[in-house]
Amino acid sequence: MTSPLDLAGRVVELVRQVAGPGAEAEVGTEYAELALTRFANSFIHQNIAEAATTVRLRLHLDGRTATGSSTVVSGEGVRDLVERTVAAVRHCPPDPGWPGLTAPTTIDGSGNWDEATAAAGPEQRAERVREFVETAGGLEAAGYCRTGQRAGAFANTAGHSVTGRSTEAAMDGIARCGGADGMARLGSFRLADLAGGILGARAAVKARAGVAPVELPPGRYEVVLEPTAVADLLQNLSTHGFNGKAYNEQRSFAVPGTEQFDRSVTLVDDALAGPALPFDAEGTGRAPVALVEHGITRTVAHDRRTAAEAGTTSTGHAVPGGAVTGAVPLHLGLAPAGSPNGVTRPGEVSGPVVDADSAALVAQVRRGLLVTDLWYTRVLDPRSLVVTGLTRNGVWLIEDGEVAAAVQNFRFTQSYPQALAPGAVLGIGRHPVLQSQTFSSAWWSALPLRLASWNFTGGASG
Amino acid sequence: MAEFDVATAAVQAALDAGARYADARVMHRRYESMSARNGEIESLIQDESAGIGVRALVGSGWGFYAVPDLSESAARAAGERAARIAAASGRVAGPGSSLLPVPASTGSWSSPCAVDPLSVPLSEKGDLLARATGTSREHGADQAEGLYQIWDTRKWFVSSEGHRIDQHIRESGAGISATVIGDGETQRRSYPSCRGQYGSQGWELVDSLDLTAHAARIAEEARELVTAPLCPAGETTLILGSEQMALQIHESVGHAIELDRILGWEAAFAGTSWLDLDQLGALRYGSELMNVTIDPTIPGALGSFGFDDEGTPAAKRDAVREGRWVGTLAGRDSAAIAGLDYAGSVRSDGWARLPMVRMTNVGLEPGPHTLDEIIAATDDGVLMDLNRSWSIDDKRLNFQFGCEIGWEVKNGRRGRMLRNPTYTGIGPQFWRSMDMLSSETVAWGTPNCGKGQPGQIGHTGHPAAPARFTNVRVGVRG
Incomplete structure (x- = not known):
């Protein structure tokens, strides 16, 4: 099999042949093997795998730009891609915002890789599912276990080329008890980090603690958001707030240099810490980028185009299709409060609070709500980042530092930046939990958060 | 090697490896999109994708494997791999899987297409978007955006039961939007719909x-919306335009009647449904004005096809009749478990994805009124249209939708414009309050329906007309 780097080089050479020496081209190639074993009603009901190589070509010729991609990587298929893109670019209007190509540079690292994860088959995933189902203790269980490997390369006509590879694994499941769902979710670049038995037990204990929920009136409540819920905050802040294109178009709340968040909030995008290739779609090397430091917004994520528009440099956040979607920090993490005490995993506790990190925050609450997960969140207005959504997989009333009762799900309508505004963050956990989106290149490093106020605008009855 | 032969080789390999059923789809798709902003072309994307996806049933376990290689050897390897994955599923096995017995279909089908969208010159397409967004910009938009998308899909389906089907589906669409940056918020208007x-x-x-x-x-x-008064908060009579009605149908009816959700197969992600199969045929879903059909035969609608991705021929079916829930979106495996005698709603978004229960064209049959008549019959209410945000719970009950624009309705007349209109409710309560329905139906197409793990983007259609609902909570905000 042709290596991704050889394939990228072959496409660059073809571009030179077809479009001439004046063409500027960047080529990204990726070979990915992705597999996912889904279970529901406590058995495996969907079990899939795929292996594919994808070539992406962005071509700038005579002041015009066009993009194409293909999974047909035979000699004929690649030539067709190049010829099609060259033909297309001649019909495009001038592109005065073309930012030029990434100059030849070296990059840090080659990606996080684990041989055992790369070699994992359906049997290994099924074994973790079996453990999850067994430790759910007879409760109905549903979820997935997935593994994947990517080998990618980038080359451009400026002579820049980079390569890297990474593995990934994730498990996400629920246990169901009397109408209540409890969940557990974890990601890593190593399958060995995922213990189906521990996750199944966590989901089960939360489900059992969620039965017979009471309905509370909507309103503003102090909350402890578990890492699974906090991941949703990170995702929406990333997509709509720290997106360089949204910022340039004044659709983002972000104002660099301004104290927009509580002083305890530091947000760092760090692709190198998780399962990701060490370069972006423009071949720019990835490195940790502090978007917020101690409450002060420092920057937003940029690719070469948005950076040029903003008068700055790329932060290594180009994504395929970025001309439309913008530059997005897809590996955003909330920095822990203090050092993590040398402990890599919070200790297990019993009841609905399944980790010591969250338990410490719950203990500080006089009256509030413990929220496990947020669901179907949608932005009402991107500039204020007011989001509506629902709680899911467990809500509990906290009274005097103790979980007092299970609560029915709420609808909320809340500005995310306001929820994290100066003075609004009352506590942050110490042990980041890595979480993924299915088959997506986005990973969030989340911690539990104690927030002064969350605006619940509807209950189970409407 | 011809596509049917490739698919046949994959199916035979899966059977040879122990499968008791197998099917394979060879798919080839070209995709083209262009976007423009403020009178300039922003992006032109042309993608090509081709490959084969093989589904195998070993014992009671399913397996699926996909590769972009259409050689005979790769197809045979994919079939064998699908069977190996299916065998591994047996390690955490459930009750025996079966498929609803259906005749093995053979045939060809093509969607209607008067003008091949990929043959239209790029310059002509670009001029259209540039002209439209330039005009919006000249008339006050801070950000004027336009987008068209084209999919040209050919697929060849073969099963171990004797199915042999090829289809050619061409899909096209476009839209524009204008955004004005206000003080701390944005306002957007789109045409003809938000997407x-x-x-x-x-x-x-x-x-x-x-x-x-x-x-x-x-x-x-x-621009006018930026200074318009806020939509008042409270309970009122709500009139929805047909575009927002399409989304209302999609989210609170279409997803709720998906049989895989009802059976719990999506419990951990997309969610389940508030519907219980024991209530099928008896449950009152909405008012007697509510007649919802599942109809993949509508010419030119986005959810139309000749055969679904299990080879079941397209057929029209009732989902809700005079307000009573009577039908589901089903596949052969889910129908067999549920004891239903129909399937036909299984699709995948590409060769690399497992076919699953998806909406086709799920729409509301026309009512007896017009929008003007509905407004004239309303003393006090709010008219909203064009979706801006959508959120609904995992049982498809509790929803909150935001629209781009609202208008006061007072004493039978459309009044002043309202900004940030939102409404919220519980599905069956909401549908039971529908007391007027227009005959002015549009078959809206939704090209971005997400479902499944790994995620799949479905293309669905939703015939919808303006309608009126009573005692609805509006004006929810953060």
């Missing part, structure tokens, strides 16, 4: 939209 209008048609659909003719209006309305 554009899409159908299983050629470029003639885009031509019919006449984007440029609406470009100035949406910009002016977006």
Whole structure:
């Protein structure tokens, strides 16, 4: 099999042949093997795998730009891609915002890789599912276990080329008890980090603690958001707030240099810490980028185009299709409060609070709500980042530092930046939990958060 | 090697490896999209994808494997791999899987297409978007955006039961939007809908939209919205335009009647449904004005096809009749478990994805009124249209939707414009309150329906008309 780097080089050479020496081209190639074993009603009901190589070509010729991609990587298929893109670019209007190509540079690292994860088959995933189902203790269980490997390369006509590879694994499941769902979710670049038995037990204990929920009136409540819920905050802040294109178009709340968040909030995008290739779609090397430091917004994520528009440099956040979607920090993490005490995993506790990190925050609450997960969140207005959504997989009333009762799900309508505004963050956990989106290149490093106020605008009855 | 032969080789390999059923789809797709902003082309994307996906049933376990290689050897390897994965599923096995018995279909089908969308010159397409967004910009939009998308998909399906089907589906659509940056918020107006209008048609659909003719209006309305009064908060009579009705149908009916959700197969992610199969045929879903059909045979609608991705021929079916829930969106495996005698709603978004229960065209049959009659019959209420945000719970009950624009309705007349209109409710309560329904139906196309793990993007259609609902909570905000 042709290596991704050889394939990228072959496409660059073809571009030179077809479009001439004046063409500027960047080529990204990726070979990915992705597999996912889904279970529901406590058995495996969907079990899939795929292996594919994808070539992406962005071509700038005579002041015009066009993009194409293909999974047909035979000699004929690649030539067709190049010829099609060259033909297309001649019909495009001038592109005065073309930012030029990434100059030849070296990059840090080659990606996080684990041989055992790369070699994992359906049997290994099924074994973790079996453990999850067994430790759910007879409760109905549903979820997935997935593994994947990517080998990618980038080359451009400026002579820049980079390569890297990474593995990934994730498990996400629920246990169901009397109408209540409890969940557990974890990601890593190593399958060995995922213990189906521990996750199944966590989901089960939360489900059992969620039965017979009471309905509370909507309103503003102090909350402890578990890492699974906090991941949703990170995702929406990333997509709509720290997106360089949204910022340039004044659709983002972000104002660099301004104290927009509580002083305890530091947000760092760090692709190198998780399962990701060490370069972006423009071949720019990835490195940790502090978007917020101690409450002060420092920057937003940029690719070469948005950076040029903003008068700055790329932060290594180009994504395929970025001309439309913008530059997005897809590996955003909330920095822990203090050092993590040398402990890599919070200790297990019993009841609905399944980790010591969250338990410490719950203990500080006089009256509030413990929220496990947020669901179907949608932005009402991107500039204020007011989001509506629902709680899911467990809500509990906290009274005097103790979980007092299970609560029915709420609808909320809340500005995310306001929820994290100066003075609004009352506590942050110490042990980041890595979480993924299915088959997506986005990973969030989340911690539990104690927030002064969350605006619940509807209950189970409407 | 011909596509049918490739698929046949994969199916035979899966059977040889122990499968008791197997099917394979060879798919080839070309995708083209262009976006423009403020009178300039922003992006042109042309993608090509081709491959084979093989589904195998070993014992009671399913397996699926996909590769982009259409050689005979790769197809045979994919079939064997699908069977190996299916065997591994047996390690955490459930009750025996079976498939609803159906005749093995053979045939060909093509969607209607008067103007091949990929043959229209890029310069012509670009001029259209540039002209429309330029006009919006000139009339006050801070950000004027336009987008068209084209999918040209050919697929060849073979099963171990004797299915042998090929289809050619061409889909096109486009839309424009105008955004005005206000003080701390943005306002947006779109045409013809928030995502554009899409159908299983050629470029003639885009031509019919006449984007440029609406470009100035949406910009002016977006600017007017910035200073318009907020939608009042409270309970009132709500009139929805047909575009927002399409989304209401999609989210609170279409997903709720998906049989895989009802059976719990999506419990951990997309969610379940508030519907219980024991209530099928008896449950009152909405008012007697509510007649919802599942109809993949509508010519040119986005959810139309000749056969679904299990080879079941397209057929029209009732989902809700005179307010009573009577039908589901089903596949052969889910139907067999549920004891239903129909399938036909299984699709995948590409060769690399497992076919799953998806909406086709799920729409509301026309009512007896017109929008003007509905407004004239309303003393006090709010009219809203064009979706801006959507959120619904995992049982498809508790929803909150935001629209781009609202208007006061007072004493039978449409009054002043309202900004940030939102409404919320519980599905069956809401549908039971529908007391007027227009006959002015549009088959809206939704090209971005997400479902499944790994995620799949479905193309669905939703015939919808303006309707009126009583005692609805509006004006929810953060």
